[in-house]
C-alpha cells in the first residue's frame with residue numbers, strides 16, 4: 381500500500397512513522413508513506429496555500445489550486461471518476477463519517493493507494509471536496525487544530541491491519557473492536573506483585589478455560605465501559 385499525505389506542516393510528521401509496527405511495515409515494504417508539503421505545489425510567487433473566506437468570517441481557508449496540482453501530480457488526474465480502482469483520496473475534517481474499526485478495515489482490504497489531505501484552519505475550499513475527495517473522515521467528536529494528528533491516527537489504524545504488518549506472533553483478530561467488543565485484561569510476570577495476584581485461571585494451563593474466562597471478561601468490560609457497542613448501533617459504517 382502507498383500512503384501519500386498532503387499537509388502544510390510536513391515537519392509535523394517527523395519521526396512518527398519510525399516506530400514499532402509502522403516502522404516494521406515500512407521496512408518490509410508492506411507500506412510506503414510519503415509526506416508532501418502542499419506549499420510545494422503552489423505556483424504563485426508567494427506560494428500561498430490559504431486565503432480569506434468569501435462571504436467573510438473568521439480564519440483562513442486552504443486554497444484549491446495547490447491541492448488540485450498535488451493530486452494531479454500524484455494521480456495523473458484531478459477527477460475522482462478517473463482514479464484507478466483501489467485509490468481513495470481522504471479529506472480529514474471534523475464534519476464527517478467517524479473513523480471506526482470497519483472503516484480502517486475497508487481501507488486496509490480494499491485500497492492500495494490512499495492520499496490523505498490534512499485540513500487546516502477554518503476549512504478547505506469546498507471544490508476540493510466536490511471534485512477530488514472520495515472519503516471525508518473525522519476521527520471523533522472533538523475539535524483538533526488540523527488534520528495532521530488525525531492522519532497519524534488513521535494511518536496507524538490502517539497499517540496494522542495490512543497482511544504481514546503484525547508479524548506472526550500477534551494478530552489483529554484479537555484486538556479490541558475487531559470483534560465489536562473490548563479486549564480482555566492482560567497479565568504478565570510476576571504472578572504476585574505488591575499483594576496483587578494474577579487470576580488463577582491464567583496459571584493453570586487449561587486453554588479452554590482461559591478462552592472462556594477471557595471471553596467473559598471482555599464481555600463484562602464492554603458491558604461496563606462501552607454498553608453502546610453491544611447495543612448494535614454504534615455508528616459503524
Ligand code: 6GU
Pocket residue numbers: 472473474499517518519520521522523524525526527530
Ligand atoms: Cl479529521 N480534523 C480536525 N481538524 N478536527 C477533528 C478531526 C479532524 N477529527 C476530529 N476532530
